[in-house]
Amino acid sequence: MKSSKNIVATAFKDLSDYFNSTDFSKAILLGIALTVPIIFGVKMDMLPIGITITVGAMLASPSDISGSIRHKITGILFATLLAMIVSLIGGYLHLSLWLLFPIVGILMFSIAYLAIYGFRASLISFSGLLALVLSFSNVSTGMEPYERMLLIGIGGLWYAALSLLRHFIFPKAPTEYYLSKTLKLTAEYLKIRGELVAETTDRSELLKKLLATQTDLTTTHETLRDILISTRTGSGKSEYEGKRMLIFVQLVDMLELAMANPVDYSKTDELFKKKPQQLADFQGLLFAMSSRLNVIADNISTPKRIRNNTKIEGFQKNIKNDISEYALSKKAFDENLLMLKNLFKYQKEQIKKIEKIEWLLKNPAQREISLLKKEDSRKFLTKENYDFEVLVENFNLRSPIFKHSLRLGVMTMIGYGVGMLFSVQNPYWILLTLIVIMRPTFGLTKTRSKERTIGTLIGGALAVGIVLLTQNTTVYGILAIVSLVIAFSMVQRNYKAAATFITLSVVFIYALLRPDIFNVIQYRVTDTLIGAGLATLGNLLLWPAWEIQGMQKTLLETIKANRVYLEEIISFYNKKGNVPTQYKVARKKAFLEMSDLSSAFQRMTQEPKSKQQNLDKFYEIAMLNHTFLSSLASLSTYILNNPTTPASENFNKVSSKIVQNLLDAETILKEEISLEVEKSDPDSEDIFESTYGKKITFSDDEKPKEDFHLKIEEAHLVREQLKWLLAMSKKMPKLLREMEF
The missing domain is CATH 1.20.58 (Methane Monooxygenase Hydroxylase; Chain G, domain 1)
Structure with a gap:
């Protein structure tokens, strides 16, 4: 009974985290950005215009990732500009196959190579690749290329405006979310440290788990650092951001303290074997601190709800008594006593950090805190080098991004050729699968191929079931929008689930436009399998980057x-x-x-x-x-x-x-x-x-x-x-x- 309650509580907590995440809020924003132009197009009898604006919004969205609002908007605008240029070029690619294939390959390589400038640049690059692939679809038929380009630009600006609006309505949301996430990851790190103290046989699995958590934590630190430092420009937000910055500083120090291992495990194992109560107290203190951080994380925006907790204080007293008793039992200098004292000293420093975080959250007066200097804080930002020389220096087979771009260019030519050879209904779906799945390394590509294939098969099966149950177009429309929102919110969290809902969304969108829905499902699954297979083969055979x-x-x-x-x-x-x-x-x-x-x-x-x-x-x-x-x-x-x-x-x-x-x-x-x-x-x-x-x-x-x-x-x-x-x-x-x- 107790375990089932824990499972339900964990599931509810995970669901709550999902709905409070920036991924979900961005997906809602994207859902609005995509549906409003289509509704407008239907009402005004200008559906092709509405669809094209929707495509522009979709192409602008990938670069809307966590970070400062300045970086977000800059990324969205660059993605929009690239999508406009590529769409214009794509509109004139009505060439013979002999010319089309090499030009498509060169364009794919050139756009993908922009990823050399970092993660945000890789997402802008993805917008360009997606724009090129969609230029092969029958979207916006009957329009001149320049008209399509302008409407895509309007769609990108529409999405940028919505993103700005969200920022002004919820300016603190990204900070609160990532601060809460950092607190929870730090709590998880302390919990694993507590488990390591008691593990006396094989610590290898726990150490792997510790390293994985540490990787997630440092990545989150980078995101939060960018948000806090880059946004400290408005005087109205300086106090709030300053306090959050100081909390972040405490959390960075906590990671260093948590990483610190002032004793050799072999020595503590030997001592705690003789003194199991001391082990229970030290471990209990780590677990109590972890639990406290989770409570703070859950109430980051409502600190008044954080109630006093005596568990940490109780374990502290127990450890003090343990050390005192051990000291009395030893007449001469004892190395184990020093080891225990040093270990406890580290835990006390950790407790001070938690207390400081709670104090900062309870809104102390401005004069009680000292804010970090902007010029000092900016030294902690990781800056990308956007010089032209970066493109030149990496233009060789030693560069993983160069090899990836070359590989993608070749495989898209092959993929489009396969689609044309076997008269596939929508050859661009193969290209779409390729650009989504292919990654610079084989491991990531293989994982994505597997998850995409499984997700597509599950989505196809669910779509068949729903179509057999109802042929109501209103239901299809609602399901298409809901599936799209869930899909975009799950891309970073669970790609298999995202692929499932993307398939559902695509199928129901086509169901609104075409009567042969079962053929759509069949071709969707077939094209995905072809694209996934080509992506894996490409990474395995063409300039593999091991x-x-x-x-x-x-x-x-x-x-x-x-x-x-x-x-x-x-x-x-x-x-x-x-x-x-x-x-x-x-x-x-x-x-x-x-x-x-x-x-x-x-x-x-x-x-x-x-x-x-x-x-x-x-x-x-x-x-x-x-x-x-x-x-x-x-x-x-x-x-x-x-x-x-x-x-x-x-x-x-x-x-x-x-x-x-x-x-x-x-x-x-x-x-x-x-x-x-x-x-x-x-x-x-x-x-x-x-x-x-x-x-x-x-x-x-x-x-x-x-x-x-x-x-x-x-x-x-x-x-x-x-x-x-x-x-x-x-x-x-x-x-x-x-x-x-």
Whole structure:
């Protein structure tokens, strides 16, 4: 009974999240943008004009993704302009097949190649590809190409106006949604951390889940960062955005704290095996913090509903008592005691962050908070390079986007040829399937092909069932609109479901225009199967872009980002003072590059077995970098949140060696030296013990001082993290020499 209640509660929560998402609100907006012109066309007896305006709105919509309103509108306008130009060209492609095929291939390649400028540019590029494909349809027949172009432009402007209107009516909605999403992902991360504490056998699955959550979290951070920083221009919103920015800063710090792993799991396993109650308390505290973040996320817009909760406070008291009891049972210095204290110190910092978030949400007066400077905050934005040189530099077979564009150009020629050869009713449906499914990597294309095929078959079967039940055109019209809205809202969440509803929508739209609906379903399924098959074959046979080909660069960027982050930590530990902006920028970069490495590894697992060379070694190097970053986060968090002693000569000597090891790893990846060069310094094996010794020692003069316990905590944590970082940094070059790229 309890489990069934939990299932219902989870389902209701998921449904609530779906309806509150920006995907759903955008789908509603698109539904309005597409239906109003058609209704207008029907009422005014100008249906072809209404349909063409609808097509323009649809072509403008893909670039309407989350981010600042300025970036959104700019993307929509560029997509509209590209769609107008391509539609005009497409209107004059009434050529012989011998001329048509190469021209279509060149146009497809050129438009797809614009994706070299980043994610938003790839969506603008998709609008152009879609416009070219639709120029082969019988939409807007009887119009001059320039008339069609102008109406498509009107449709794009109509959609841009609706998008602006939505922004002015609900200006806070994207911020609230992504802030809530970040809180929930952070909660999930803490929950997995809690599960890892208790997992004493095999942690590999939980670590994979942790990496996947971390990737989602850093991606959401980027979106929220863009929304918060880029929109801080209006004076009326500065206070609201400023507070949300400070909450975001707390959440970024929480990720670093959550990543921080100040202890070795093998040591905690050994201790908690003897002290199961301490394990339950530490784990309970992590779960309580996770639960609290979920409560805050659910009430982000109504913070007054957040009630006081004593669970966190209760676990804190239990852990304090556990540590006190353990301390009394030990007469001499004990490393486990220090480990417990440091572990608890990290959890207390996490609690402070949660309390700060709650305080900020309860609308403190403007004078009580200090807003970040705009010039400093803008340094955290990831800027795309839109120079012409980018097109030139990537115009070769080493570029995945170049290969993808070339592949798409060739496959669209083949796809259109197949459609013409077998007299397919709507050959452009094959092209439509190709441009939607084909992705730069084989794994993503294969997944999309599978999901698209299954979704189309399910949609076709449902459509047949509904047609057999009713032939009411009003029902078809309602179902077409509802299916379209659901389809667009599910594209990013569940592509299989999106494909199902897209099929339903297309079938019911055609059912309103043509009587032979069963033929429409049959051709829709056939064309999708042909398109999906060609897309998969194209990625497999034509200039395939296997993940192994880009892994060398991905690893290089990850290791480099970790090194720069480490150098910033070393610099701050030596200088103290205020935390510089470049420190936080380096941390952000390290998190993002680690997420990219994790995503690359996941894509590699989706490729054919024959292309998964050294998969176990790639997993090992990915986990090694993740553990290295966790250790950096531990060191960073301690240094930032505690008064520390001056950096010792030993610290600088060992940390310099760690930096050098990372530089060696980078050199191997850059292939600047022969892989045969494996010689290292003769003293490198025992550099740690030769500097720090085998155990922590203090002079008799230091022990009686009041800050002795703080010093020994610092010495223990810094010593342990350096030892761990040194071991991992030495392992990286050795492991890289064994790998083949």
